[in-house]
Amino acid sequence: MIELVGLNKTFHTAAGEVAALKxxxxxxxxxDIYGVVGFSGAGKSTLIRCVNLLEKPDSGSVKIDGREITAxxxxxxxxxxxxxxMIFQHFNLLRNKTVFENxxxxxxxxxxxxxxxxxxxxxxxxxxxxxxxxxxxPSQLSGGQKQRVAIARALAMDPKILLSDEATSALDPQxxxxxxxxxxxxxxxxxxxxxLITHEMDVVRRVCNKVAVMExxxxxxxxxxxxxxxxxxxxxxxxxxxxLFRSEAVGExxxxxxxxxRFQQGRxxxxxxxxxxxxxxxxxxxxxxYRTDISIIFGNIEMVxxxxxxSLYVLIDGQEADIDGxxxxxxxxxxxxxxxxxxxxxxx
Amino acid sequence: xxxxxxxLLPHVITYQEELIASIGETFQMxxxxxxxxxxxGLILGTILxxxxxxxxxENRWVFSVLDKIVNSIRSxxxxxxxxxxxxxxxxxxxxxxxxxxxxxxxVFGSVPFTTRMIYQSLIExxxxxxxxxxxxxxxxxYIILHVIYPESRPGLIRALVTSIxxxxxxxxxAGTVGGGGLGSFAIRYGYTRYWQDITVVTVxxxxxxxxxxxxxxxxxxxRATK
Ligand SMILES: Nc1ncnc2c1ncn2[C@@H]1O[C@H](COP(=O)(O)OP(=O)(O)OP(=O)(O)O)[C@@H](O)[C@H]1O
Ligand SMILES: [Mg+2]
Numbered sequence: 420m421i422e423l424v425g426l427n428k429t430f431h432t433a434a435g436e437v438a439a440l441k442x443x444x445x446x447x448x449x450x451d452i453y454g455v456v457g458f459s460g461a462g463k464s465t466l467i468r469c470v471n472l473l474e475k476p477d478s479g480s481v482k483i484d485g486r487e488i489t490a491x492x493x494x495x496x497x498x499x500x501x502x503x504x505m506i507f508q509h510f511n512l513l514r515n516k517t518v519f520e521n522x523x524x525x526x527x528x529x530x531x532x533x534x535x536x537x538x539x540x541x542x543x544x545x546x547x548x549x550x551x552x553x554x555x556x557p558s559q560l561s562g563g564q565k566q567r568v569a570i571a572r573a574l575a576m577d578p579k580i581l582l583s584d585e586a587t588s589a590l591d592p593q594x595x596x597x598x599x600x601x602x603x604x605x606x607x608x609x610x611x612x613x614x615l616i617t618h619e620m621d622v623v624r625r626v627c628n629k630v631a632v633m634e635x636x637x638x639x640x641x642x643x644x645x646x647x648x649x650x651x652x653x654x655x656x657x658x659x660x661x662x663l664f665r666s667e668a669v670g671e672x673x674x675x676x677x678x679x680x681r682f683q684q685g686r687x688x689x690x691x692x693x694x695x696x697x698x699x700x701x702x703x704x705x706x707x708x709y710r711t712d713i714s715i716i717f718g719n720i721e722m723v724x725x726x727x728x729x730s731l732y733v734l735i736d737g738q739e740a741d742i743d744g745x746x747x748x749x750x751x752x753x754x755x756x757x758x759x760x761x762x763x764x765x766x767x
Numbered sequence: 768x769x770x771x772x773x774x775l776l777p778h779v780i781t782y783q784e785e786l787i788a789s790i791g792e793t794f795q796m797x798x799x800x801x802x803x804x805x806x807x808g809l810i811l812g813t814i815l816x817x818x819x820x821x822x823x824x825e826n827r828w829v830f831s832v833l834d835k836i837v838n839s840i841r842s843x844x845x846x847x848x849x850x851x852x853x854x855x856x857x858x859x860x861x862x863x864x865x866x867x868x869x870x871x872x873x874v875f876g877s878v879p880f881t882t883r884m885i886y887q888s889l890i891e892x893x894x895x896x897x898x899x900x901x902x903x904x905x906x907x908x909y910i911i912l913h914v915i916y917p918e919s920r921p922g923l924i925r926a927l928v929t930s931i932x933x934x935x936x937x938x939x940x941a942g943t944v945g946g947g948g949l950g951s952f953a954i955r956y957g958y959t960r961y962w963q964d965i966t967v968v969t970v971x972x973x974x975x976x977x978x979x980x981x982x983x984x985x986x987x988x989x990r991a992t993k
Pocket of ligand 1: 439458
């Protein structure tokens with residue numbers, strides 16, 4: 420559906436050269452909700468803007484449904500863009516136009532007649548659950564409602580692909596959830612292929628079946644979401660995955676308000692249990708077979724693509740060799756165990 | 768009442784017909800020059816906007832040349848502009864005097880100013896909205912007409928009003944050097960014959976006109992802001 424091969428893009432600024440994309444390749448299949456995560460400045464927006472050529476890559480190929488579009492002229496490109504909807508972090512609605520007129524905008528451009536426009540806008544507003552706001556202006560809407568209008572507008576020409584650049588980043592958690600549900604519904608009901616950019620792992624976890632992790636202009640890792648969550652290969656992916664299980668509570672349990680560690684003994688580990696592993700009595704065995712004391716500091720379970728991933732922060736005390744043995748045992752059992760340095764008090 | 772008025776404003780009463788005719792002339796000058804100036808200002812302001820860095824037709828060369836021309840004419844004192852344009856004005860409209868003769872320099876005096884203001888309101892258009900339209904495959908011309916202009920409506924209205932008001936000022940100045948309208952009326956009677964009442968009444972009339980236009984403009988701009 421979308422195939423990017425060897426994209427490069429360098430910006431020449433007064434401050435110097437910025438390599439925003441370095442040999443980036445990405446393949447999105449029909450029906451995917453493909454997530455791209457990365458920290459600020461990683462090149463995510465540049466990447467997604469290359470898909471509809473809002474940004475022209477310096478080199479590389481952009482294929483939509485097998486058509487190489489980088490060589491297209493303005494007219495052809497405009498036609499191609501009709502089949503690719505796009506939504507943005509700041510909604511980008513026409514301020515001086517009503518909800519109806521905003522959604523009608525691409526239809527008017529396509530010279531549809533009045534009847535058709537009224538019918539289509541009606542359907543679209545129904546789809547995004549905003550039928551009661553037809554004649555409101557954007558300034559009278561909440562962030563979530565604005566994004567719904569933007570989604571309706573992006574779908575007006577019946578695109579097969581939707582690009583979403585941080586579409587939920589300006590929204591609160593509940594509104595984010597409702598927009599994500601909407602995207603998922605569109606994906607399932609309309610068969611819409613979605614490429615979405617985010618810096619929140621939580622968004623990926625909720626809706627994406629595939630994900631790519633970007634760092635400094637390159638994709639460091641990509642693939643099936645569940646696999647990436649459970650078997651991250653690179654440091655940055657691990658950091659993103661951990662961000663999901665991180666909790667304020669852990670810090671509060673471990674440290675005094677003045678920052679001094681509460682526990683002088685033992686080593687702190689973060690354990691990730693995947694799927695059926697979660698039900699085996701691993702902790703009990705580790706205590707028994709390796710003569711260690713294990714106290715559970717904090718635990719939670721997150722669903723990734725409908726499958727559970729359990730997270731436990733545990734403090735293990737005992738002989739060094741026994742602790743190492745217990746960890747070995749966890750790892751053999753497919754549990755991801757990462758030690759956290761409590762003395763340094765570094766980022767949890 | 769009328770007796771009281773004729774002692775207070777003797778010359779105004781005597782020349783009231785000429786005064787009313789001058790008001791009409793001022794309106795004529797301002798409206799004709801305004802129509803030209805706003806049209807040209809909109810065209811030039813649009814060119815500046817789209818050729819500016821990051822614009823739809825980015826072109827540094829066109830932008831900086833136009834920008835320099837606009838700025839240099841703008842910084843020229845109006846009286847000097849009138850003098851400079853005398854020959855051109857005569858060639859274009861046949862005379863450098865009267866209403867006709869005043870309109871040409873008025874247009875020249877006001878276009879750079881209007882262009883600047885229109886450019887400033889158009890360039891404020893949210894880049895994201897333009898980008899969203901680009902992403903939909905909308906043509907650049909359509910974006911100018913259906914995104915940039917409508918999004919800038921309040922700013923454009925304010926630019927229009929300010930431009931008209933500045934033209935009233937220019938019309939008065941053009942009046943002093945042979946144009947028509949309230950300016951020349953005030954000079955002829957108020958200044959050269961030192962009939963103070965004429966000057967005062969002319970000023971009051973100008974203030975009233977300017978205030979009315981300004982309030983209408985503010986009202987329209989506020990209504991256009993959604
Ligand atoms: N038009 C531009 N001109 C110059 N530099 C740019 C331009 N667009 C992006 N960059 C630079 O390219 C790099 C990648 O930017 P990009 O916007 O793609 O990052 P991002 O991953 O989307 O970040 P964020 O999460 O902050 O949106 C950054 O260093 C940015 O400063
Ligand atoms: Mg970005």
